[in-house]
Amino acid sequence: MKNKIDLIGLKGIPIIQPGDNISQLILEALKSNNLALEDGDIIVIAQTIISKSNGRIRDLKSIAPSRKAIEIYKTITPIAKSIGIPVKSPELIQAILEESNEILKKEHVLITETRHGFVCANAGIDQSNVEGEYNITLLPKNPDSDANEIRKTLKKYTRKNIAIIISDSFGRPFRVGAVGVALGISGINAVLDKRGSKDLFGYELQSTIVAQVDNLASAAQLVMGEADEGLPVVIIRGYKFDFQENTSIKPILREKNSDLFRRSLSETLSEILKNRRSYKLKFDSREVDLKIIENCIELAGWAPSAHNGQFWRYIILEKGKVRNDLIVNMNSKLCQDLEKDGKTDTFIQKKIDKTRENFLESPILVLLCLDTTELEMYSDSERSSNEYILGIQSISASAIYFLLTLNSENLAACWYCAPLFSKDIVRETLKLPSSFEPMAFFTVGYPIKKIKAPARKKLNDIIYRLNNLR
Numbered sequence: 001m002k003n004k005i006d007l008i009g010l011k012g013i014p015i016i017q018p019g020d021n022i023s024q025l026i027l028e029a030l031k032s033n034n035l036a037l038e039d040g041d042i043i044v045i046a047q048t049i050i051s052k053s054n055g056r057i058r059d060l061k062s063i064a065p066s067r068k069a070i071e072i073y074k075t076i077t078p079i080a081k082s083i084g085i086p087v088k089s090p091e092l093i094q095a096i097l098e099e100s101n102e103i104l105k106k107e108h109v110l111i112t113e114t115r116h117g118f119v120c121a122n123a124g125i126d127q128s129n130v131e132g133e134y135n136i137t138l139l140p141k142n143p144d145s146d147a148n149e150i151r152k153t154l155k156k157y158t159r160k161n162i163a164i165i166i167s168d169s170f171g172r173p174f175r176v177g178a179v180g181v182a183l184g185i186s187g188i189n190a191v192l193d194k195r196g197s198k199d200l201f202g203y204e205l206q207s208t209i210v211a212q213v214d215n216l217a218s219a220a221q222l223v224m225g226e227a228d229e230g231l232p233v234v235i236i237r238g239y240k241f242d243f244q245e246n247t248s249i250k251p252i253l254r255e256k257n258s259d260l261f262r263r264s265l266s267e268t269l270s271e272i273l274k275n276r277r278s279y280k281l282k283f284d285s286r287e288v289d290l291k292i293i294e295n296c297i298e299l300a301g302w303a304p305s306a307h308n309g310q311f312w313r314y315i316i317l318e319k320g321k322v323r324n325d326l327i328v329n330m331n332s333k334l335c336q337d338l339e340k341d342g343k344t345d346t347f348i349q350k351k352i353d354k355t356r357e358n359f360l361e362s363p364i365l366v367l368l369c370l371d372t373t374e375l376e377m378y379s380d381s382e383r384s385s386n387e388y389i390l391g392i393q394s395i396s397a398s399a400i401y402f403l404l405t406l407n408s409e410n411l412a413a414c415w416y417c418a419p420l421f422s423k424d425i426v427r428e429t430l431k432l433p434s435s436f437e438p439m440a441f442f443t444v445g446y447p448i449k450k451i452k453a454p455a456r457k458k459l460n461d462i463i464y465r466l467n468n469l470r
């Protein structure tokens, strides 16, 4: 058994131009280095020279950004600026979009799935290692077939069974720094499936699959270097592998349905919807940043509304005198109402204490009002009353958006109807315009406990089927 692997950087590969023949340049470099290929050698070739020889270069000045690219530019530019990294131009974003099947994350970088199925930053587009201020290199269109062609040409001239790996370096989640990855391969299997073999102690391995071509690409990277070292071809000698004629990088790409880190929109949405709870317990003492609340209100403004009237008005009540006065006044009205109902003093006191605790202890209290100014007026009361209902339905939609957005910020909240029962008092205490109809309170803060979801009705109980019309 061999216990040594050699990594040999091939000197003498020139700066590549479109149309250059990489196999030929490798053969010439081998000759000038006095090197001969051996059976079982693996040649790792940096993607950038394959891209350049294939002419996969674009001039950013020739790209017209689409509306989508401009929108993404507006979203990600502030993030890039805030962390002090170069801003991506709309033209570059357009190029990334054209190279991608899907955008998975929009941050200071765009994490996308490329047309080949690789998940990486900016669709693997590179602005470094290419001449010309506005030139970018794109990943090769079909790295497997490039690798295969080079392997076959080298075999023809050397009679050796070797493997080819076209490599790039990708950043990865959870760990800092880029590592080598294989984009295209020939002559070697992408993964080494060790399942079923025995470990040192005789236990059968259940799930070990070794990403051998990525490991080899990473090893070669150590010799290639990243910037201007100029050793884009590395020979790996001494690694034992089963030579295979027809191989592809595909088996290393995780199937979407077994990818724990990529969720479909519908899975994410279903999780968000099911996770939201009405939180009625004590909140954590942690302060809530008002900017987060404002951001959630901004998103709540994206709810649908009748005639796009956007009748919702949100009022943020921080802790302090105004909130105290409001709750005292609301409680005196509650007390009167309960006395009218003939409730006992103990019952009333309990209710009042609970209300005080709910609304005064909550780190943030948000009041939602319906602004009736923009509701349409009709000559008959039925249509006017329907219009009023439309207003309420619309602000309810916004309230739901608000609750879901708070939840996505890890904030807990509960919708309380109390202001509805003391509209005049709320309006007077807060000196609100007469067109504002107080509708709901939201207590907001960080939770101290996760709470269980109350049961939901069965699907058949909430769908009314029109069987009688069949």
Ligand SMILES: Cc1cc2nc3c(=O)[nH]c(=O)nc-3n(C[C@H](O)[C@H](O)[C@H](O)COP(=O)(O)O)c2cc1C
Pocket (backbone or CB within 6 Å): 276, 277, 278, 279, 280, 414, 415, 416, 417, 418, 453, 454
């Ligand atoms: C219009 C509306 C008014 C509500 N008012 C109150 C309230 O005054 N007090 C309260 O404890 N919960 C209130 N809730 C919260 C409900 O009790 C809660 O949504 C329901 O029990 C389901 O629980 P979940 O939101 O955790 O799924 C209200 C909810 C809605 C939609």
